[in-house]
Amino acid sequence: MMTEDKILLTARYVEGDMDEAENADFEMRMQSDTELQEHLKDYKHVHQRLKIQLAPDQQDIAFKETLKHTGAQYFAAPKVVSFKTNLKWLSGVAAVLIIGLLVWAPWRSNLYQTYHIDAQMLVTERGAEKITDLDKAAVLFNDQKYVEAQNLLAKLVQQQPENAMIHYYYGLSLIEINKLVEARSILTPVYGNESVFKYDAAYAIAMSYLKEDQKSDCKIWLQKIPEGTTHYQKAIELLGKLK
Template sequence: MQDQDFILFEDYLSGHLSLEEKQAFETRLESDAPFNEAFEAYKETSGFLEHHIKNTAGTEAFKANLERVSSAYFNKQVPSKTKRMNPWYYSMAAAAILAIGFFIAQQFSSPVYDDFANYGTISLTVRGTQNNLTTKAETAFNNHNYKDAERYFLDMLETDKDNIELQLYRAVSLVELNKYDEADKLYNNIIQTPSVYKNKAIWYLALSKLKQGDEEACVNVLKTLPEEAEDYQQAQELIDKLD
C-alpha cells in the first residue's frame, strides 16, 4: 500500500470524494483484493481509535497511553525462536500500523489551507464576444495558473462588473496569489448579496482566513454558514479541529 491509498481511504470514509471518485474507489474494492483487505484493516483500526479517543478523558491521556504501550512493546525481549509468518500477515500489520499513524496525524495535527482548498474545475457560461476570454480564464484557473486567471477575470469584469460568478473565482485566484485584502473584500461583497454564490463565498472566505493563519476569524466566519450549505459538513469538521 502507498501513502496515497490511506489518504484515499480516509477521504472515502469522511465523505470527501466526488461521485466519480467514490464510484472508482468502490470498483477497485471489488476488483483489487489486497486493496480491499487493506481498506478493511484501515476502517477497523481507525474506527477503534476514533471510539477510543472519544471515550478518553482527553487527547493528552490518549497520547500518554500510546507512548506507554509502545514503550512496553518495544522493550520486550524478542524470543529466540520465531514462527515463520505468512507474508499476508506482514502486509496487514503494515496496513494497520500505517492506519494508526495516519489517523493520529489527522487527529493531532493542525488543519491547513491545502487540506480544504479543493476548488475543482470551473465551466463558465459563454457570453458572446467574451467566448475566447472565457476559455482562457477557464483554462488558466483549471490548470492552477492563478496569475493569468486573475487577470482574465479582471478583464471580463470590466464589461460585466456585476457578474458574481466571475467575482468569486477572481477572489479565489487572489487568495492563491496571497492578495488577501482584495480577495476578502470581494468575498464580503458577495456575501452581502442574495446570490446563489453567497454560501460558497462564506466558505471560501473562511479558507482565506485559514491560509492567513487567523484561526479565530476562520471559525467566526464558518459559524455563519447555514446548515443547507453544500460545505456545511466540512465547515463543522474544520471548526472541531480549530476549537
C-alpha cells in the same frame, strides 16, 4: 509578538532556560494568550515523541552495560560517555527539531489543503462559436494557472461589476496566489448580495483566514454557512478541528 518569537519563548520555558522573572512573565502572559497556550501544548507533545524516538530505553542501557562489563575482561577499558550528557544533547536536538516543526507547522498547511475549495470553473455553453475572455479565464483557472487567470478575471470584473460568478472565481484565484486581503475585499460583497455564490463566498473567506492561521476569523465565517448549502458539512467538520 511574531509567531516565531512565541515559539522560541516556549522552547526556553520548557527547556528551563528562563530565569525566575522571565518564567513568571511567561506564565502570566500565557493566561491570556491562546496562541502561546497552543504552542506550549504542541511543544510538549512533540518533545515527548522525540524523546521516545531519540533516547534509548532501559533494555538498551542494560544490554550496553552487560557488553561493557563482559568486554572489560578481554579488552582495554572503553571510553564511556555519561548518559546524562547524552540526554542533555538529545534534549537540545529535540528542541531544535521542535522549533523547526512549529515554525514550519506542516499541519496548518495540510488543514488548508484538506478543506480548501477545489472548484472547476465551467462557463462555456454548448454550441457556442466564439471563445470569450471568460472561457479563457476558466481554462487557466482549471489548469491552476491562477496568476494568469486572475489577470483576465480582474479585467472582467471591471467590465461586469454585477457578475457574482466572475467576482467569486477572481477571489478564489487571489487566495491561491496569497493575495488574501484583496481576495476578501472581492468576496465580501459577493456574500453581502443574494446570489447562488453567497455562501460559497463565505466559505472562501474562511479559507483565506485559515491560510493565514487566523482561526478566530476563520470560525466566524464558517459559522455563517447554513445547513443544506454546498460547504456546510466541511464547515462543521473544520469548526470541530479548530476548537
